[in-house]
Amino acid sequence: MTTRSGPRPLVFFAHHQGRGHANRIMAIAQHIPENRPLVVLTAKPSQFDAISRDAKIVRLPDMIGAPSHSAALHDQPTPSVMHCVPLGVPEVREHMGIIAETLRHVDPALFVIDVSAEIALLARIMSVPAITIRMHGARSDAGHLAGYEASVAMLAPFDEALEQSDYPERLRARTFYTGGLCTTKDAIEAKQKARERLDLDPDRSVTLVIAGGGGSGTPYAPLTVAARAEPDALWLVAGPVHREGHETDFGNLRELGWIDNLTAYLCAADRVVASAGDNTVHEIARARKPFLCIPEWRYFDEQRAKARELERLSAAVTCETWPASIPEWQDVLARTDALDTDKLAALHDEGAARNAARWLEAQANRLWADQL
Template sequence: MNKRPLAFFAHHQGRGHANRIMAILEHIPDDRPVTIMTAAPSQFDNRPRDATMVKLPNMIGAPSRSPALHDQPTPEVMHCVPLGVEEMRQHMGSIAETLRKADPALFVIDVSAEIALLSRIMSVPAVTIRMHGDREDVGHVAGYEACVAMLAPFDERMEQASYPPRLRERTFYTGGLCTTRAPLLEKGEARAKLGLPEDRTMTLVIAGGGGSGTPYAPLTVAARAEPETQWLVAGPVHREGHETDFGNLQELGWIDNLTYYLCAADRVIASAGDNTVHEIARAAKPFLCIPEWRYFDEQQAKARELERLGAATYRETWPASIPEWQRALSETDALDAGVLASLHDDDAARKAAHWLEEQATRLWAVS
């Protein structure tokens, strides 16, 4: 008997949603058809298996067609639903038509509270991907309640106390899901491959790709706070024009061998992006977490949970003085990196796929 498909919605901002879905797809049984809806289908060009791709219109920033429609208030149960937006009508209509035609066993939403509500209205069972943040508002809770279950791609110990127990009971925790597959190396081997000295303390800063980049000025203060340390910065930085360069502070720019640098480092400074956290956990490095701005304080909330567990040192903003950098780095060096390492699970993507297959089968079983 032919199986109903699994349908996926991937939010197109950033590559994290697509990469997470592709990691899970690798473990979905071959006899289960897959449909993927996204406004950025090119992010799935390297998907590990066949799938029906549905390109959605990009509705972000599209205008309403009249001032009066634009001025209508947003209902509390929703977050971003302007009226009179043609691209939004086409976007949601494409999702609705795909769900109608595909009649999926399960619709996995990564992420959108409004689309979870649409799925329920269309009588399609949905699973939403859990994310950290201040999401106790009626819109998020309604989206969760509309789903048959939630899937959290992180360790249950990282869950927030504010997440309602009734929803926690309906959430499957995969363990820390990292989409990076590059092999881990011993520190000395990684430094040899990168041509880095063996006997020097090295701090790796993973600069965020969002916005205009990580501010460079705080890093120059860090370089002065530890002049004997080699500071390596991977990713884009933002300069304001008044910074002084230092010989122990090196910009790497975008690199395709980040895992080697992680393995070579003595400590890591980065944001609280999902995959970034689990990359650092996978490499088992002391972690100073400085979150980036995200909607609903997603990264701040995650960083607080990491600090609560003793898995990372947390600073809400970049240290601005030499003494504060020295305190933050001393606290980071005192961490037991094994705590962070325990939050990563090599098998998380397989567990997620297996659980989704179980739900798709259970929900449609006929006695």
């Protein structure tokens, strides 16, 4: 038996797309005991500049879009238990090789994967216990199921009430639900106080549209129709919008662009229109605002699946596509205003990141009990 001078490290893998995976890992990491070393594998090390505790950051090559050495290699079929494994790509080999070498050298207590089914399989092949972060979506394919089955457990950063009915019971039994994990910690304040600070009319109806950064931008044209549907209300758009060139601007529709005080605008709003991104949902829940959810396209139908669960719980009104007419906007907004915001608020847990860290620590101790 090999002796060690302290606890085995935890290794985290952060997917490159968006900031959500990195922010989630940093939120959990701050609650991991200081004496347990942390290693983070990422293609975007800059996303971890704000990590609040010591961690070794290992840079991975960005392999997305890298070409194969030949057309014949590129044309080889993908195995059913994998999603993205092109042949003859040096960047992929380097990427996976660094992960494998890190696991071999570090010999971690746990490898927490946020997210990749293929990397979960790699961990199992290397005899390393993996924890896969759960996400919503159509994930009953062979690749996802193989990744789940290769993991010792799954960690779901949301409330169990939000789970999908088609998630297999045998996997649910091996899943820990943290409660709704929001990585935003800015203080929640009263609506009128927030409006005073933002210089917004205290009596005017205000709708906040959160345009996510993970896609091509929220379409601007439907928002001009919404502004016409409520000419006396103020519509504020935070984040990037996509214009087609034919839109007419209206005085009650204002673009804020990227802002660093989103929570203040959430507090100031009467209702919120946004996608079904993980952190976005929990930001709105934390602020207890009526939520009109318009999911964006994501792989494996992730956002639409989550939106359907939110509507099932009467926690949000959802639209599969943006409303295209004034009557349609008026209808969905009236239904949004009638929501009981307690149902959405119940899906957020202020202690979710701490819950996740404590569970990970317990799993590490359980699995390596005879080497403590």
